[in-house]
Amino acid sequence: MAERRGKGAGEARSDPRGKSGMLRVKMVLLGSSGVGKSSLALRFSKDDFKDSAPTVGCAYLTQLVCLHDATLRFEIWDTAGQEKYHSVTPLYYRGAQAALIVYDISNRESFMRAQLWLKELEKQYVPGETVVGLVANKSDLSSSRQVSLQEGRSLAENKGLLFMETSAKSGNQVSELLLDIAHRVKLSSREDKGLAEWREADCVDMHREGRPRPLSSCCLTIGL
Amino acid sequence: MEKEHQEIEQPKAVRCCDLPSNCDANQTGSVEVPATISQDNPDAGELDCGIEDPFPCKGDDAAITSTNGLSEPQGAEGEGAPASALSDGTAGEADGLSKPEGAAADEDDPPENVSDSASTDNTLEDSNEFMVTVLARGGLEDQADGTPSALSEAGGPAQGPAPSHRDEDVTAESWRRHRKHVFVLSEAGKPIYSRYGNEEALSSTMGVMMALVSFVQSGDNTIRSIYSDEHTVVFVQQGPLVLVSVSCSRQSEQQLRSELLYVYRQIVSMLTQASITRIFERKKNYDLRRLLAGSEKILDGLLNLVDSDPSFLLSAVHCLPLASSLRDSLSQILQKAITPNLVFSILIAKNQLLTIVQEKTVIEDARLEPADLHLLLNLIGASSAFQAGEIWTPICLPLFNPDCYFYAYISYLDPPECTVCLLLLSTDKEAFYAVAECKRKIDEGMRTQNALRSIARAQSYSASQVGVSDLRHFMYKPFDVPDNHRQLTQFTSPEMEAPYSSEEERMRLLDLYRYLHSRIHSSSRPLKLIYHVAERETLLAWVTSKFELYTCFSPLVTKASAINAITKLLRWIKKEEDRLFIRNPPKYSTTPNPSKSSRGGKGGSDRQDTTDNGFLSLL
Incomplete structure (x- = not known):
């Protein structure tokens, strides 16, 4: 894909592993404003939480995920939920292998909007090629819950989506979510030739923190 | 002078409760006018009540080029000789004024410390009653108790931004006391943005604003501003948007107008003008907040920056x-x-x-x-x-x-x-x-x-590095950096240091600069040079064809030594020019087929035959 050339080439050069064993995954976060997309993205990539201002346009972050038989390099596109950016959002989710539609369990409206996002996305993706997840975020606010766990789960089941209730604030279920997606993405892209060449040694030192450069990736530690 | 000033300030008691909303011209000509409305086209409408400055020259400043009553505004001095201009033109008057404390100390308004407060001269109180009248006539009686307060007397000192000012109670006194309110609304009167308080809660206030705008419009005219003794209300219309500033900062109308334009442009920067126009063409009562949701912080930030960063004032x-x-x-x-x-x-x-x-x-x-x-x-x-x-x-x-x-x-x-x-x-x-x-x-x-x-x-550097005693701070904006034609306008300014280290003091100095700026750039009577003795400092602003300069000295400086200091300062700036400004901004050429890895330095700008499709498609 032409548009990936720059970034991919640059990173691969600086990555001692080489890119042959690595699967690049474009993942996009969608959902209305204030549901916690940026916070999730920050958890994914730096396992950190900060109160953040509304995203402008789209933020791009990366994260490596190591499964027992593959390394996935997630390129996370954290889109702005604000309506004014909707017209440009397709720019960001085009070609994504994974899409997370996020809503806030304490905000019913965001759940309704998540369904609209789902419709929008259905126009774009080819079933089986894009892994779509429905994420019920802010599970730490369960005292002011407006969307029940069951509601979210049954919507996801109907549409055949991955479902997870998370809290970007506490970190609850966030890495599980990313892992789950990683597995599904890997399954759906079996034909990828690179996977066969993946080397186990790469994952051995995964437990230490990522390198100091925040834009480079660090690895999730996974007990699989 | 000072006494006369105060006498005129005294008869505040005139009431104009029954002032018709079209603000009779006869009344406005006199001192006893509660509010002054200036318009684009004073000839056209019956709302001609635009005497903005009934007391054109208070004389507390040594306004060099046109001291009291001199009618040619640009005359007196050439760029080369500020010293002689100063001593010639205003010797008598300025002498009395260069005393740091005496004549300049304005008793009635300590927090401002500006000896001449021209913007307060021209109106008397009761603007709120005027507003109420208008409100009542506009059929919006329900507003009469609380909301017109946006325009009523308040005039406290500047307040820092409240932590959650979206939730502010818009009927509270503290809300009224904000130094500068900014409102954005659509032509249909729908609230789009308010700097303080929730737009929803302010929808009727904004309705009143729109009523004022439409009322004047129906007379084939455009409302530009309303003056009350405490507040200046400035209206700007840009396409389908109306922007209103309600300020007790004593800034000039021109300055407030340019600030509103910044707000408009920030909105355009997010949505583009074309799409704003299109949206409102399609649906007149569209709620633009939908599209600006999440961007309030950007507008809030802009307004805070406009208040605290002189870049905006100087457009540099x-x-x-x-x-x-x-x-x-x-x-x-x-x-x-x-x-x-x-x-x-x-x-x-x-x-x-x-x-x-x-x-x-x-x-x-x-x-x-x-x-x-x-x-x-x-x-x-x-x-x-x-x-x-x-x-x-x-x-x-x-x-x-x-x-x-x-x-x-x-x-x-x-x-x-x-x-x-x-x-x-x-x-x-x-x-x-x-x-x-x-x-x-x-x-x-x-x-x-x-x-x-x-x-x-x-x-950044400190004013003391210039090596001129008594010089506390300055702002220097060259109009044309040599060899840098058509370049980005820049200015240079040292850090604000003691006594301007607190937020309040910094704001006070900026207010003084704003005041000088407004005098220099006054549309009716522009000045080239102004020597201003304030209570706690003395300022000198000077504009020539080559630069615009604002300086702040300790209050004990004499006029002669200030002029001297400026000569030294200009010499210092000249010497430091390369460090203070971007002299030769480099260029590159992103032609479609460059061997880009090897391209660098001056080589990048050699080719100009190929045009850039991407860029052209923008135009």
């Missing part, structure tokens, strides 16, 4: 002083990292410009205006979210082209400190990966040259 860009060799090497790093359709590469530190490199063909057709850069800087400053990763966002530069988007790549080069920010503007929305790769190259270049450390050491 502040660059961080940097050894020219370092600046050049930074520019070269940017020059080497290019990709097709890249048009601007901008490096920012501490909210100040480090360097800017432009696509060659762009600079030939148009230039980046300071205002556009201010909007970009504000966007970066207002969005902490940028610190998380790399940002790719559509952004419009309203003065460059109000109808189209650029795509901006924004990333910090020094996480986690996040002080050095890279901004790359492309015309190609698909170019993210290519532009991100440019950043990678820039990162590398910075690393090999250890540039980040040098930048971290770069600092």
